[in-house]
Amino acid sequence: MNVLIVEDDEAIANLLYMDLSDEGYHCICVHDGKAAADMLEERQEFDLILLDIMLPEIDGYELLEYIKPMDVPVIFLTAKGSVSDRIHGLKMGADDYITKPFQSGEVLARMEAVLRRYGKNRKELSFADVKVDLECRKVFQNSKEVELTVKEYNLLVELMQNKNVAQYRDRLYEKVWKEPFLGDTRTLDTHIQRLRKKLGWEEHIKTIFRIGYRLED
Numbered sequence: 616m617n618v619l620i621v622e623d624d625e626a627i628a629n630l631l632y633m634d635l636s637d638e639g640y641h642c643i644c645v646h647d648g649k650a651a652a653d654m655l656e657e658r659q660e661f662d663l664i665l666l667d668i669m670l671p672e673i674d675g676y677e678l679l680e681y682i683k684p685m686d687v688p689v690i691f692l693t694a695k696g697s698v699s700d701r702i703h704g705l706k707m708g709a710d711d712y713i714t715k716p717f718q719s720g721e722v723l724a725r726m727e728a729v730l731r732r733y734g735k736n737r738k739e740l741s742f743a744d745v746k747v748d749l750e751c752r753k754v755f756q757n758s759k760e761v762e763l764t765v766k767e768y769n770l771l772v773e774l775m776q777n778k779n780v781a782q783y784r785d786r787l788y789e790k791v792w793k794e795p796f797l798g799d800t801r802t803l804d805t806h807i808q809r810l811r812k813k814l815g816w817e818e819h820i821k822t823i824f825r826i827g828y829r830l831e832d
Contacts, residue, residue: 616639616641616730617641617642617660617661617662617663618635618640618642618661618664618726619642619655619661619663619664620635620642620664621646621648621651621664621666621667621670621678622692623669623671627715631644631665631719634723635722638723648670648673648674648677649672649673650672651664651673652678655682661687662687662730663687663688663689663726663730664682664688664690665726666691666692667691668693668704669695679707679708679709688710689709689710690709690712690722690725690729691704692713693712694714694715695714696714701714711728713725738750740776742775743819745775747768747771752768754771761813761814762813766806767809767810769790773790774828775830777830778830779829779830781827781829782827782829783826784796784827785827787828807820807828819832
């Protein structure tokens, strides 16, 4: 799970970073709203954002408006603890609201609850005749295990987690290969072809002209 921590108090940010990293989360910290917007603009993929409200450059409320279309859950972490502040933050679209001071254990529990609602911490994915065990990293088709390479597996998970949504080639490549996309589509296209063949999913993995691919019923 990739978590963006947007917090101008570096001591708090560092504490969250250490505690969440110990629990297996991959965290990135930024200390002002502009840096957070830049990070999101660079197409960094995040599963959840911990967001302070009173930030330099761009405040948390404005940043939340920017984040909303991305469908990424946001938890406010803030010293603004009045009832009216909480109501305002939740009505704006935050998924939860935690007031300072807080315990890391509470943040972790709230994060897990939000991720459950979004279905991002599932242990299994299923689509058509295929099931993926995310803990064991195994793929089964009609109860029979299918052997996939690491990249084929990661590509399948990305498609299944975003079924019926068109995936741009560059973003799909960067999420699976974890490196910048330089314009050569042959590697991605070849892996898509292999995945279609191994699963017999020629009708499910659609090519979207000039965009990329979409997994659909």
